[in-house]
Amino acid sequence: MKPTDSELEILHVLWANGPCTVRQVNENLGQFREIGYTTTLKFMQLMHEKGLLTRDETARSHTYTAAVSQADTQQTLLDRFVETAFKGSASTLVMQALGHHKTTPDELAEIRELLDKLTK
Amino acid sequence: MKPTDSELEILHVLWANGPCTVRQVNENLGQFREIGYTTTLKFMQLMHEKGLLTRDETARSHTYTAAVSQADTQQTLLDRFVETAFKGSASTLVMQALGHHKTTPDELAEIRELLDKLTK
DNA sequence: TTGTTTTTACGAAAAACTTCGTAGTTATTT
């Protein structure tokens, strides 16, 4: 249950747009980089085998749906990332993320709220 | 400048312990998992070629040193990770990290301080 | 109905990453 970078790209399309055909996903990805139709197809077939996607085969063009939630997947990836890149120190990661990425005042407020909840 | 997982393991050893021989690194890694001496050697040679490590060859056992700083490397990895896993939303990542990882009150305080600085 | 397009399935090549064996050299031990 640890999608590769390419699989993640596809999951993002499905999370954002809901169920899609291979063509729809491929056209979406095509906006950002070169990628052949059969390449996308193959990925989605593999992801289906792995259980990352479900598919509806009633129509000739199959429709695929993400079988894993965005939050769960991101959590899994994050856990792994904190381990490998930050040796388990989530707070160091948070500090670096806040320090070097543009975050809107709204987002900062939201984070502070969570912080309050955690502190009490 | 984007170390793989294995390369990162080695960098962590060098960041924590300073310059090391292959044997020292190998023994360190060996505490956590099976890994052959020549495997570690090969990695460190490759990393040296890539410019990730420097080495001192005056002694027979060469001594290797990290050529990239921990902060810079983590920043690079983090940028990449925010992109691929969180579609660029650093605040979502921060929220998830704070929500699911144990963070000590001290660390929370430190984060709050940074938050204050960013807000004003 | 015949040819063109769309789609799936399959296989396999290409690329990136991981792992280790072997050979040769230098040091150490007996």
Next chain:
DNA sequence: AAATAACTACGAAGTTTTTCGTAAAAACAA
């Protein structure tokens, strides 16, 4: 001095991930 151990260099095999070409089937158009 001879055997043993430690170390580097090299090559290559094993894995995982990415990429696509080709063939066959289904839908569509002329």
